[in-house]
Amino acid sequence: MSDTTANLPPSVLESADSQKLWGPWATIGLGAVIMLLWMVAQTMVVVGFLLVKLYDGIPADDLVVYIQSLASNGLLLALSSSVSAVVGIAAIYLFVRIRGNRSPVAYLGLNPVSPRTVLLTLGVFVLLLVAIMILDALVFQADPSAGSGNDNFMIDAYRTAGWLPFLWVAVAGLGPAFEEFFFRGFLFAGLKRSRLGLTGTIIFTSLVWAALHIQYDWLGMLQILLMGLVLGLLRWHTRSLLSPLLFHSAWNLLALASVSLVVNG
16 A cells, blocks of 8 residues: 555545446446547537627638637637536546446545645656756757747637636636546546556556647647656555646646746736
8 A cells, every 4th residue: 555545544445445446348438428528518618609709790701710719719718628527527427326336536536635645746746847847948959849839829828718717717627627537537447457457547548638638739748648647656656536636736727827927927
């Protein structure tokens, strides 16, 4: 047992280990359904944006430009992230309960963590931040344009957010909550005891998670892949989903704070 969970009550660890887990194929199938519902929710929000513009009588030429601008529209990002996160979390809750579990919290591994685990998480956070800063510097020397698209995307989203508190809640709260509940929670629980094993599960969930972030260039997706591996290791070592959730939310908060400094000078 990991040292970071040594002080946890036995009842907490036993309740997590005694859950009725979906098998690997069922986990993948239900995971596909969850992602489908997540994408449908996002699509419905986008369609709603377009319908509002059509109702306003926007010319066809302007509509094309508007559609192109939606890729980095902050208000759309916040709304679609929030709605799809709620839909996704609700689907995860439903499938865990259908399996016969009384506690989705235990199924997903939302076990309490000790102050020592919080300090460990923050220490890993700093180490990964430094590693990515070094990686960015090395890549920039070889290709000064690498990563600039990622920065522009975030800056455009921040400037078009409409109501900034909503963007902060969506990007640093609801978005990370769904992604961690799904990747390091639902998928992790169902796959870690399969033939993939722990290592394969961490790699698989990290690759799929990185692939979803198609709005970034190769450097951004590589960084997300590295962070996914770190989050998976944290999930395993601490035996709690709260560690990667804290890490993920703090990372997004830092990213938004950096963008805020750029935009506001």
